[in-house]
Amino acid sequence: MAPQHPAVAAVRLGVRRALADLDPGATVLVACSGGADSLALAAATVAEARAASLRVVGATVDHGLQDGSAEQAARVVQQLADLGVDETVGARVVVAAEGTGPEAAAREARYGVLGEMARHFSAAAVLLGHTLDDQAETVLLGLTRGAGARSLAGMRRSFEVFRRPLLDVTRVQTETACVVLGLEPWADPHNADDRFTRVRVRTRVLPLLEEELGPGVAATLARTADQLRRDTAYLDQVTDAALATATVPTGLSVAVLADLHEAVRLRVLRAAALAAGALPAELSSAHLDDLDRLVTAWHGQKWVDLPGHLRASRSDGVVGFVVVG
Numbered sequence: 001m002a003p004q005h006p007a008v009a010a011v012r013l014g015v016r017r018a019l020a021d022l023d024p025g026a027t028v029l030v031a032c033s034g035g036a037d038s039l040a041l042a043a044a045t046v047a048e049a050r051a052a053s054l055r056v057v058g059a060t061v062d063h064g065l066q067d068g069s070a071e072q073a074a075r076v077v078q079q080l081a082d083l084g085v086d087e088t089v090g091a092r093v094v095v096a097a098e099g100t101g102p103e104a105a106a107r108e109a110r111y112g113v114l115g116e117m118a119r120h121f122s123a124a125a126v127l128l129g130h131t132l133d134d135q136a137e138t139v140l141l142g143l144t145r146g147a148g149a150r151s152l153a154g155m156r157r158s159f160e161v162f163r164r165p166l167l168d169v170t171r172v173q174t175e176t177a178c179v180v181l182g183l184e185p186w187a188d189p190h191n192a193d194d195r196f197t198r199v200r201v202r203t204r205v206l207p208l209l210e211e212e213l214g215p216g217v218a219a220t221l222a223r224t225a226d227q228l229r230r231d232t233a234y235l236d237q238v239t240d241a242a243l244a245t246a247t248v249p250t251g252l253s254v255a256v257l258a259d260l261h262e263a264v265r266l267r268v269l270r271a272a273a274l275a276a277g278a279l280p281a282e283l284s285s286a287h288l289d290d291l292d293r294l295v296t297a298w299h300g301q302k303w304v305d306l307p308g309h310l311r312a313s314r315s316d317g318v319v320g321f322v323v324v325g
Contacts, residue, residue, distance in 0.1 A: 007176035008044075010169050015044040018127065018158075018165035024053035026124040030085070031059050031114055034076040034186035038129035040174040041166060043181055045127055046084045057121050058085035061110050062092040072186060079183070089117055111162070118161045130155055130164045133171040136218035137201045139225050144197075153232045154225030167222065239267040247272075251320030257295045266292060269319075273306055276321035282307035294319050 004012070019028065030045045032038040042058055049056045058080030062073035070092070077088045093109040118126050135154045142151025157164050166174065178185050194200050209217045242264050246256040252272055257265050269291045274280055278287075283306065290304040294314045303313040309325040 005177070005180045007173040008180055010173050011040045011044040011166065011177050012048055014165040014167075014169050015041065015048045015127070018125070018163045019045075019048055019052055019054060022052065022054060022124050025055070027055045027057060027121050028125050028127060029057045029059050029114070029118055029121060029123040030127045031061070031110075031129065032076055032080055033060065033129075033188065034072060034079065035129070035188055035191075036175040036178045036185035037131050037134075037166065037171065039079065039183050039185045040177040040181075041127060041129040042080055042085070043083050043177070043183060044165075055087075056085045057117070057123065058083070058088045059114065059117050059126075060088075060090045061113055062090065075186070087121075089121075091117070115161065123161065126162045128162055128164050129166055129174075131166045131169050131171050131174060132222045133202070133206075133218055135167050135225055136206060136221040137198055139221040140201050140205060141198065149228050149232050149235075152225065153229040154222070156229065170218070235263070235267060238264055239271060243268045243271050248318060251318045254295055254298075254314065254317045254319060257319065262292075265295065269295075272319075273310065273312065273321065276310055277308045277323055278306045278310050279308040291319070 022028065028045060028049060030038075030042050032042045046056055048054075058077070060073050060076040060080070062069050073090050073092070077090050080088045091113045093106075093113050114126050117123070138154045139152055142154070155164060155167065157167055175185070177183075190196065191199060192203075194203065206218060242256075242260055243252075246252045246260075246268055252268070257268065260268065266288050270283065270288055273283060273287075273291065287304070287306055291306075291312055294301070294304060294312065298314055301314075303311045305311055306321075309323055310321055311324045312319060312321050314320075
């Protein structure tokens, strides 16, 4: 057998590791937009699934945000069939960006329909094509928001039924793999539209950092995300336990909150605010500082307004949340 090209081998290794715990006969759903990352992922999944006796369903989601999107979705379905997946499936979603940006709304709609597909096919895993470069961009965006360790931890390697096999693989490697395999990826116009912050990070900020600081910045950012994700997972466990202890019928006990370490207390307040309906994309560190003052520096202040028409206030030794408006 001829040796694999290094780029092809790198993509396949990522997929092999992601599928290693699945039993023979299990179904894997691989999400594909037709771009280089997801197309290389689909090709690697088909190859690795054969060796592991797994069934592959190739899936594409049409967000309907661009002219010709239906034709592109049909092209992807054909590409998946040509790659040798066992079955193909496509879906069109309606993206409603009320209260959030178009990217976030499209992502939410995409994950929703992929989850439905996974249930329909009883898939043991859904593979997503995010790469090391995507991870680096996510970390930089988290830095600009000042959102703390949770954002700097980047994208999770797996959650629920979803898995990201290519977080150690670069975009250059997926593009090279497509060339080697004779695949023709789609160039999404949105990926070159600098109206989007992520595109500016990709095309301007990261290249500038590489130029000024030396090569390897993206890999270092991705490594940092891995390290922070381990720490965040532990703090999440501590936070869940503290939240359960602090919760009373009308909110959160101030006495319990006051005894917590600041790092845990702020996480508990954030978790409680989100559970009450605060908008995660808009809940900032400034909001959390205001919430914390209800516990640690309360001088009779009336309330704290939070994104999502939510109001927090302190009364009778309890911090409570109510929806207003």
